[in-house]
Amino acid sequence: MGQRLPKPIICIIGPTASGKSRLVLELCRKGVFYRPEIISMDSAQIYKNIDIATAKPNKLEQKEFKHHLIDICDPSESYSVNKFIEDTVKIITNIKKRKGTPIIVGGAMMYFNRFINGIHSVPSIPNQIRCEILKEGKEKGWPFLHNKLKKVDCDLAAKISPYDAQRVQRGLEVWAHTGKPLTHWINLGKSTKENSKPSFLLKTIALTPKDKNILHKDISIRFNIMIKEGLIGEVLKLKERGDLSPQFPSIRIVGVKQTWEYLESKSNKEDLLFKGIVATRQLAKRQLTWIRTFKNVKRVDSSEIDLNQIISICKSSV
16 A cells, blocks of 8 residues: 555635635634644734734634634734744644644735745844834835845846835845845755755645625725724724834734824824725735745635535545
8 A cells, every 4th residue: 555645734825804714713613624723824913912903813713723823922023934934833743743733824925935935044134124224215215225225136126116115125134134135045045945845735725806896895894894893092002102113014014004104194084994995905916916826726716605615625635
């Protein structure tokens, strides 16, 4: 007899408001998985005291089934892709030792991309450097910083828009901390990337809408609910701490960022709703763009989820 292949790990990905968390909880409740434990692949849910803005599973849901990588960082802290992979590998290994079933769910596509394709060997960047670059970008504009990037990493600068704040920032912070361009680290990582890939077999289900208008409607409904549930008060508490600013990754979370700006400008609530919904749609668009690049993914219409179909996918062999 041939050697039995290891059981694949179910991974459910999709854009924001597509119903990922709701689906995984329903699957767990129906007993699809033996002793399930849920691993959150979400770069926002890692933060403590940011519950409404991140649509975090509530305390009862977290108690019903064990969740990992939720509430692990203070909003003043940063969390890297490399740390996510390191933590996830440890968690999966420990769940398997307990004879449980790990399930990965989330929409942090950069995390997922690195998890399946391997990580770059870029050293972690001190938060002070990151904050200084973000401050300069806000004061002088990202096209100005893009011109600076051209001088230290022309290959990277040629690939990205002068308005791509996140990638311009990344290129400059790596240069500022290491004295070497990000392109250098990426090329260095290519030679060792196969060794950096986690050795787990994945079965990935992507919730993607056939009709984006339905997703846009769901985003609008959800952001309105967030406002009613106390999003403004949640961000106000963060602001009142006194040690946080828009330069921190936690304050750049979609929903938090727009609410922070609303509190500073004292604009009307309708303006907050509009900006929050637009920013969430843009986030969903970026997530869908990522999903289209992934191979070996089973795509399911998020607007008409057939639970029996999902159960069949989860139970089927590789």
